[in-house]
Amino acid sequence: MDKCFKAILSVCILAVVTTAGCVHQSPGTGTCTGTVEVGFYSRTRCQTDTAYPGEVAGLLVCVFDAEGILAGYRNVGTADIDGDYTQSFELDEGLYTVTAWSGLDDSVFDISKLETGTTAKTDLLLRIRRDDHTAADTEGLVVLHGEGGAFHIDPDSEQPARASVNMLEVTNRLSVSVSGLPSGPDRYSVTIEAGNGSMNIDGSVAADETLVFKPWYTTGDPGRVVSDFTLLKLETGHPYQIVITDTSDGTELYRDSLLGTLILKNPEVDLMCDHDFVIEFTAEDQCACGTYVIARIWVNDWLVHSYSTDF
Numbered sequence: 436m437d438k439c440f441k442a443i444l445s446v447c448i449l450a451v452v453t454t455a456g457c458v459h460q461s462p463g464t465g466t467c468t469g470t471v472e473v474g475f476y477s478r479t480r481c482q483t484d485t486a487y488p489g490e491v492a493g494l495l496v497c498v499f500d501a502e503g504i505l506a507g508y509r510n511v512g513t514a515d516i517d518g519d520y521t522q523s524f525e526l527d528e529g530l531y532t533v534t535a536w537s538g539l540d541d542s543v544f545d546i547s548k549l550e551t552g553t554t555a556k557t558d559l560l561l562r563i564r565r566d567d568h569t570a571a572d573t574e575g576l577v578v579l580h581g582e583g584g585a586f587h588i589d590p591d592s593e594q595p596a597r598a599s600v601n602m603l604e605v606t607n608r609l610s611v612s613v614s615g616l617p618s619g620p621d622r623y624s625v626t627i628e629a630g631n632g633s634m635n636i637d638g639s640v641a642a643d644e645t646l647v648f649k650p651w652y653t654t655g656d657p658g659r660v661v662s663d664f665t666l667l668k669l670e671t672g673h674p675y676q677i678v679i680t681d682t683s684d685g686t687e688l689y690r691d692s693l694l695g696t697l698i699l700k701n702p703e704v705d706l707m708c709d710h711d712f713v714i715e716f717t718a719e720d721q722c723a724c725g726t727y728v729i730a731r732i733w734v735n736d737w738l739v740h741s742y743s744t745d746f
Contacts, residue, residue, distance in 0.1 A: 467590035574651035
C-alpha cells in the first residue's frame with residue numbers, strides 16, 4: 436500500500452514539476468504555448484501620424500518562426516482595421532515574426548498554397564494571372580503588405596505577446612496622357628511592359644517574365660489619348676517600359692524606362708510614399724510631314740524631359 440502511494444505521489448510531483456510555470460498548454464499535447472495579439476497600422480516614412488487601413492478585403496496574416504518557416508496563418512477575408520483590431524495566435528515558445536497582406540483578389544492573382552512547417556517567408560505568394568504574356572485586368576486593385584518586428588512567446592507569461600504590422604501599399608496607379616496627336620485612341624495606344632507581376636511572401640518582387648499591361652480604362656479625343664493603369668510594386672532592378680504605338684502600322688512613337696527615364700527623374704517622387712502618378716506626353720510633328728515625335732514629358736507636374744524637334 437505504501438509503495439503504491441509513493442508511486443502515485445511521485446507521478447503527481449513529476450507532473451507538478453513538468454507543468455510548473457506553464458500558464459498555457461496546447462490541448463491534448465502537454466506542450467507549453469503562449470499567445471500573441473497582432474495589431475495593424477499604416478505609416479510611411481513620409482508621414483508623421485499613424486493611420487489605419489480601414490476596411491480591407493482578402494486579409495492574410497502569417498506567423499513565421501526564427502528560421503523563417505510558417506508557424507501559423509489565417510485567411511481573414513474582409514476586415515475593418517482600426518486601432519482596436521487584432522488577430523491572435525497560440526504558438527509554442529520561441530522567437531517569431533508576422534507578415535500580413537490585404538487585397539489578395541483571386542480573380543486577379545494565382546495565390547500559392549501555404550503549408551505550416553514547410554512554407555518559407557521567401558517563397559512565392561502571388562502571381563498575376565496572364566494570357567499569352569498579357570496581364571489580367573487590375574482595375575481597382577489595392578494591395579497592402581506589412582511586417583512586424585520580432586516577438587518572443589513565453590509560456591510562463593500571463594500576458595500575451597504583442598506585435599504590430601505596418602501595412603503599406605504595394606500597388607500603383609498611373610494615368611498616362613498623350614496630346615498633340617493627329618488622331619486619338621482609335622489609332623494610338625499606350626501599354627506598359629513590366630517584370631513585377633509576382634511577389635514573395637516577404638513583400639519582395641519575385642522573378643517573373645515581362646508582362647504587357649494594357650490600360651483598364653482609355654479615353655480621349657481626336658488629338659489626345661488618356662490611359663489608366665494599376666501596377667504592383669515599383670522598384671529599381673526590374674524591367675519597366677512604357678510604350679506608345681501607332682496601331683495603324685505598328686510604329687512605336689515612344690519606348691523608354693518607366694522608372695529611370697520618367698518617374699524617378701522627378702526629385703519629389705518617393706516610391707515608398709507615392710503611389711499615384713500622372714504622366715503627360717506632348718507630341719509634335721517634327722517636319723510638318725505627319726511624322727510625330729515626343730517633345731515634352733511631365734511627371735506629376737514636373738517637366739522631366741524637353742526634346743528638340745528641329746531636325
